[in-house]
Amino acid sequence: MIINHNISALNTYRQLSLNNSNAAKSIEKLSSGYRINRAGDDAAGLAISEKMRAQIRGLNMASKNAQDGISLIQTAEGALNETHEILQRMRELAVQSANDTNTDFDRESLQKEVDQLAQELSRIGATTEFNTKKILDGTFTGRLHIGANADQNLEISIGDMRGLALGMVGKTVVEVKGTYNKPTGTPTSENSIVPGEYTVKEVIEGTDKYYQLVDVNGNVVADSKNDTDLTDGITFKGKGKGSDGSSEELEFTHPVTSGKVTVKEDAAGTRVVTGTLIVENKGLQAGEYTIKEVGTGNYELQDSNGNTIATSADGQKFTSIEDGETELLTLSAAITGDEKVTVGGIDISSQTAANDAITAINNAINKVSTERAKLGAYQNRLEHTINNLGASAENLTAAESRIRDVDMAKEMMEYTKNSILQQAAQAMLAHANQMPQGVLQLLR
CATH class of the missing domain: 1.20.1330.10 (f41 fragment of flagellin, N-terminal domain)
Structure with a gap:
């Protein structure tokens, strides 16, 4: 009989520690619901389930x-x-x-x-x-x-x-500002350019070309030619004459070779002139735009929200800012000052159109x-x-569940077994600790 080494107690303690560890693992699995909580539980299963x-x-x-x-x-x-x-x-x-x-x-x-x-x-x-x-x-x-x-x-x-x-997009109309020049001196004939709307008509005579201003009744009230040469649609001389022989005129900031001309009279009696120039639509969506001069010789074409969509260095050719090459608007001559541009819908203004x-x-x-x-x-x-x-x-989740999730009923059985073994080991450890007490009987 020995007292320095209680082998029975050591063995029982080892079994108790093992049972405690197994019971703790069972509790961990039951509380988490997972069979694999760490790589040590199932290294291969962990790798497979993580891929899944x-x-x-x-x-x-x-x-x-x-x-x-x-x-x-x-x-x-x-x-x-x-x-x-x-x-x-x-x-x-x-x-x-x-x-x-x-x-x-x-x-x-x-x-x-x-x-x-x-x-x-x-x-x-x-x-x-x-x-x-x-x-x-x-x-x-x-x-x-x-x-x-x-x-x-x-x-x-x-x-x-x-x-x-x-x-579905039609013509591009550029609004051009103009001025009305009244004949000087006492008028010898009634002014022919009265407030109203006029149409610009192109006239070709042999090799010459000029433009007429026609009222709603089809009467020619002014034209763009004079006694010496033909003009480019900037100045339209009317029939009204002053006592000194001067003519009434409409003068525009840009050639008006198509479209309409509107003459209005403001509250002060001043005649406000606006011309419209119809040009080819090269890529503008239907809407309202503005040509703005942003510096000497530099112009921008802006949409109704003020966003710049095209620029021009000569006031005539406007190219898209997206690629710097695509022409969106080209005028027959350079524009001066700020002007409005309107793009309408598909043309239905005549039976044929x-x-x-x-x-x-x-x-x-x-x-x-x-x-x-x-x-x-x-x-x-x-x-x-x-x-x-x-x-x-869904199917992959089911497959991953079979690998990763714990079978609660089975694990509960395992936990119950480990719990009983844990209690038995504790009892046996108590008995093993009492065994050295027998040595005292030999010492009496």
Whole structure:
């Protein structure tokens, strides 16, 4: 019998420590719900389950990406629905204008509505956004990441749905300021240029060309030629004469070779003159713009919000600020000072123009329909993608659960066994500690 080393107590203590450790692990698993709480629990299982977790979380995020893609498509499609409504109304107006029961005044009223509708077409296309990204101006192309791994993308694009791309934008009208010069001396004849609206008419005589100012009754009240040579549409001399032989004149800051001229009289009796110059539309959306002189010989073309869209160094050729090369507006001569520019809608101002407009609007409607069909196809595909991602994530989650999650019933059995062994070891340790007491009997 020995007392220095109680082997039975040491053995019982070792078993008790082991039981305590096993019971603690069981408690940890039961409280966390996981079979693997650390790499030591199952090194291979941990590695496999972490890869599965990466896939599951990637699939869930890909599903959210696809849902965001559907939201983007629905935003674009909702805007295009209104674009269709506008085009249908424009077609209705074109059909109405194509009927010759309308007067010129009727057609002017119809044209005004078409101009406003064209501006709204361009506004919708230019301002429709999703998460600050413009989606209908022809610049949107992107990838929707619809998978858990790299390069699992769906490429989508949306065409330019603004008025210009749809062919619904018409003439560009530049407003030109002018002055009225009254004949000096006592008038010998009544002034012919009275307040009202006039049309500029081009006249060709042999190799010569000049311009006439025609009133609403078809009477020529002034022209741009004089006794010595022909002018370029800047100065129009009227029929009114002063006692000294001087003529009444309209003088413009820029050649007026087309469009209309308006003469108004303000409260002070001063005649205010405005001319309009119709030029080719090279790339401007329907709307209102302003030419501003920002320095000697430097000009900017600004939209209705004050944003600069084109610049010019000569006041004649205005190029886009996006690439510095695309011409948006070209005038026949340099502009001086600030002027207004208006871009209207498709022309329905005559029977022939309105008839042609019907075909053009039909083409625009078809173009928008094609784009909406493409967006609908994208959306249907993404809905199937979401369903597939959901099923994949569910099955992977089940597989990861089998590896990572604890079987609560089984672990409870293990914990109960360890708890009983722990109590038994404690009792046996108490008995083992009492065994050296027998040595005292030999010492009596």
